[in-house]
Amino acid sequence: MATATVSDKGQVVIPAAIRRHLGIAPGSQLDFELVGDAIQVRQVKRAKPTRPEDGYGMLVCRKPGPRSLLDFDVAAAMRLQIKTKAVVPSPHNP
Numbered sequence: 001m002a003t004a005t006v007s008d009k010g011q012v013v014i015p016a017a018i019r020r021h022l023g024i025a026p027g028s029q030l031d032f033e034l035v036g037d038a039i040q041v042r043q044v045k046r047a048k049p050t051r052p053e054d055g056y057g058m059l060v061c062r063k064p065g066p067r068s069l070l071d072f073d074v075a076a077a078m079r080l081q082i083k084t085k086a087v088v089p090s091p092h093n094p
Contacts, residue, residue, distance in 0.1 A: 002015040014024060022043055024030075029044040063071055 002018065004012045004015070006012055018024070024043060029046075031042045031044055033040045033042070
C-alpha cells in the first residue's frame, strides 16, 4: 500500500505505478466517494475516440448505379429514422 501526503491545497500525488497501471494521465478525471471512513477513487471512463471507418455501413442508399456523397443525406436519414422508428443498420447494431 502506498502512502501520500496531502498538500496545503488538498492535493495528493497518485503513485506512478498506480497511474501507469490504470492509464491515468494529465487531464484524466477521477470520481471521489466517501465509503464509511474511507475514500474510494474511481477513474471516469471516457468513450473511446472513433474513426471514420467505424461508421461504415451506417447509412444506406438504395439508389441503383453510381452514387456520390450527396446521395447520403445524414439529416434526412435521421428524420426518417425518427419518423418511422426504423433501425438504421450498422456494424454495431446489425
